[in-house]
Amino acid sequence: MKAVLMTAAGSPDVLKVQEITNPGVPVGDTELLVRLVAAGINPIDTKLRQRGTFYPEQMPAVLGCDGAGVVEAVGAGVQRFRPGDAVYFCYGGLGAHQGNYAEFTVVDERFVAHKPNSISFAEAAAAPLVLITAWEALYERGRLEPKDNVLIHAGAGGVGHVAIQLAKLKGANVATTVSSQDKANFVKELGADEVIFYKQTDFVQAALDWTNGEGVDLAFDTVGGETFGKTFPAVRIYGDIVSILEPDPKTVWKVARNRNLRIGLELMLTPMVQGLVESLQHHAEILEQCATWIDQGKLKIHVSHKFPLEEAAKAHQLLESGSITGKIVLLISDE
Structure with a gap:
């Protein structure tokens, strides 16, 4: 063959x-x-x-x-x-x-x-891989509940575009980051409630504005690198952040610790x-x-x-x- x-x-x-x-x-x-x-x-x-x-x-x-x-x-x-x-x-x-x-x-x-x-x-x-990854990250690592506010990075990507839909199926409110208007249109069709153009906008401030200053209940990092640590202040105190990538060795954990964030790592392999x-x-x-x-x-x-x-x-x-x-x-x- x-x-x-x-x-x-x-x-x-x-x-x-x-x-x-x-x-x-x-x-x-x-x-x-x-x-x-x-x-x-x-x-x-x-x-x-x-x-x-x-x-x-x-x-x-x-x-x-x-x-x-x-x-x-x-x-x-x-x-x-x-x-x-x-x-x-x-x-x-x-x-x-x-x-x-x-x-x-x-x-x-x-x-x-x-x-x-x-x-x-x-x-x-x-x-399969993206569905299982998003399911485990949101439902199992992130313990997503109905009416939760969730921030999904790179919502137009492979994992991101199914994560938006799984979050909506759970009854959550979804904000997501994108890089272009075409991708914004795409994620809105999938059900995203708030679209953040991360190249032009501070996504942390946008997430805080969206949640009246409290921060999201769950952040889902599908990007990695600096994005993981930069997301900490966008998550509410006692909230969750889940990443599908290994945290950057230079990650500064102080904000996560001060906010009592629960850290979840997802590797479906x-x-x-x-x-x-x-x-x-x-x-x-x-x-x-x-x-x-x-x-x-x-x-x-x-x-x-x-x-x-x-x-x-x-x-x-x-x-x-x-x-x-x-x-x-x-x-x-x-x-």
């Missing part, structure tokens, strides 16, 4: 389309053989390509955590799926288990969800890296619930760019150029 192999750590040029062994059948007792139709591209893919995977001794590697496709064969113990079912999931692509930049993959049924019926395979492939089966099953449960909301028209996935599998390197180049609205997807086979 065709797959995009990462032959070494480095620039996008290390991604090469090659023929590799099809996972084939028979599959394991609870496993599915999936014919992949599309694969999502995420920042973790570009980071692993640049610096090497979590398992450098297992090279070359196939990247890509997000996949969507059709079940081709099932193990003897599989209960929830049958051949022909459309599925989506976030599994593989970190170096140990084959990723989804390929024509086929094998994945345990416990980590897979039924694809939403109302969207394309491309949209489904764009969804941890269960895959650590082999936490129950947590991976929980990820599938999240995707099943999100599929229901998608089919009810309550949740949308925005795909801004699509590339054929052979142009994975170009897709990585585009993602690394920055300021992408929504998600980028690789198209592998016909739907």
